[in-house]
Amino acid sequence: MSTVALQPAPITNAMTVDVEDYFQVAAFEKCIRREDWPSWPVRVEDNTRRVLELFQRHDVHATFFMLGWVAERFPSLVRDISAAGHELASHGFGHERLTNISRTKFREGIVRTKQLLQDLSGTAVAGYRAPSYSIGPATLWAYDELREAGYRYSSSIVPIRHDLYGMPAAPRFAFFTERSGLLEIPVTTVRLWGRNWPCGGGGYFRLLPYAMFRRGLRRVNGQEQRPGVFYFHPWEVDPQQPRVPGVTLKNRVRHYLNLTRTAPRIERLIRDFRFDRMDRVFLAPGHATYPVVALQSEESCAHQAGIQHA
Template structure:
């Protein structure tokens, strides 16, 4: 089974964990490291012959347009991660419309292929932010990968959302982040901090279990997760461990994962499941919220 490889292309200081430490007004003063770390990923993907989907933060694209052109020229898919990495929970429909429109204008000028995929910063498409769906549709977004069907995280997730693709609108397909059900509970198996914190064998076993259930895994990572030399911020111990753990071995682990499993970009899969994906299945948390 071909799994789905995605990169949230943002720099080390853009993460939500640093919102209170590095205001957006100070982003331009930070050390810009995303070009080097992204090129390391591009070299790895080229060596292993895999293509990925890059959810690009348009603020970065404005400052490194040549990097986004490199991504597109290498045959990878360019999708949208918004402009300023503001979570949907920090916006309203009007401000999100402006953020998304600005981001898509920038990205569509840098990519020869249509930019029709979206992932919300910090997976912030939740029951509280379903107002974003018509905004996405209005801007020509045809597939989304923002909903985490998981309820144990304090800042994101819809606990009982479907694990398989469904439509958020007539033409908007949701590709939910990957979880495995174990003993009646859901366990993420989708990359990011989970991939760095889990033992490698556990990550691989969860991917196999998801594949055995007939579902490809959506794997995600950020360029900063492969950059052990990035500046270190002062944070509470638990957050510090979660954020910086295993940065020095993540590239090696990903290389192993690329060899062990088959991978590809996300857009083609979204198109392949579009006709069979149900429209907001009854009983899902998203369906209840929209009906309300």
């Protein structure tokens, strides 16, 4: 009697959206003053609704990391995201990078945004993502504040080298931080030729060939048997957004190149892989156990460097 080998079920990855407007990105912070935000045309509500329609067409649920600034101005959008079955999570209040604000202001922002999202949606908020992935060796204190504020997980690290963010020495997959017990879920990278390469979305998803992302995520799901974390922004499905003057060539390329490709590529990605909300992928009972990791603070890194060069 012959037997048929059962194929393992496809791994479910996490689909995430960072809900912020085009004029709030870190690449434009030297061109657009925060006090001038109200003078720019707001497009985040319409663009986010386009994303909701895309997900509805493909029966995909996602996690929306929302700025409190956006939620405060568009409460019906918050309610509609929740009513559609998506997870609401915090992106802080005003998209300040943690390296640019005080610990007190950070605390006020994460508490204010969490409460706002919960009041509007009637659902608990468990997750947080730092603007521009700005948790790093100098801002590890953020984990203590997040835990104190009642968050269960963060997705604020990309373990690569980048001019605006990155923590290449951090683990590539989900882990508990030793200092706070909070679960950190890094954005996906693929390990090749002795280094980590981006495989989690954002600008890289628009700039690099789609086949590279598909191959990388298949490697993570297949060879490593791990779920991936993918992210994008509502402004990335908006090729008609206003052009900001005075932007450097590098940042123009980073922000505007291939905006017309984002939505079609996301639809292709959804057809090629399985996706769901962060909480259901990483927090559901019966899921994998995660290691406890002691991340190195800025002081620890400096001390270690001093020992190596002594």
